[in-house]
Amino acid sequence: MAPVQRPGSSGSDSDPRYANIDERKRKRMLSNRESARRSRMRKQKQLEDLVSEVGTLQKDNSQLSENINVTTQRYIEMVSANNVLRAQAVELTDRLRSLNSVLHIVEEVSGLDVEIPEIPDSLLEPWRLPCPIQPIMASVDMFEC
Template sequence: MSPAIQRQAASSGSGSDTDPRYANVDERKRKRMISNRESARRSRMRKQKQVEDLVKETTQLQKENAQLGQQIEVSGLRFREIDSANNIMRAQAMELTDRLRSLNSVLEVVEAVSGFAVDIPEIPDCMLEPWKLPCPTMQLPIIASAAAGDALKY
């Protein structure tokens, strides 16, 4: 080969495999390529781990959300039960207050007809206005039995 052709081949890069000047460049290129591949692999692994972590977190949050939903449902049910019982108690308190007024009227009639002095108790304000609690004048025992519910019926 003529020297001009050799220079052209050397400058075109086809002879870089045999030229010791370019061996160092090829080695650096190969190392950079390996390093880039490793970096890309680590990046893919990081991304995969992030996705897995997000999936776990999503699953956990959905589980917590379902539990909170159940707690809200149970609390709502308990509220409705207590509200219903409260409404029943209000109605019973009004009924008992009316009965007490009626009995006091009967006692007034008995007092007027018989001439005997009858002690007619005043209706406490807490019976007339149950929202103004506590009621210090009323010291009635609370009966907690099934028979107590029957005693309030006519």
């Protein structure tokens, strides 16, 4: 009498050659599943790391942007203050010229020798102001409020 076969079975269950192949297939399947699980975990970790890095970079970018805005505002204030000082220098130079003209007239009319100050070249040509060459020193907290 022939052995009773289960439905869907080819009778290879008892053959050791096929049992060995089935065992290898099963082990390979388990190994593939574990490998896929590790791969998914790695990808999930990479995604979490990238999301964290995006948050850090956005925060850093925001801080840099704020520092740029503050520095730009300070620069605009300095330019404005320099413009005011230049206008005042021009006005004072004009006054000095007028006063010197009055002194020349007084000198001519009175015949007295009046000491008339020279107008310094730096006032007549402010773009030629002597500036000592000094290294620009930067510090870490230069841009902090």
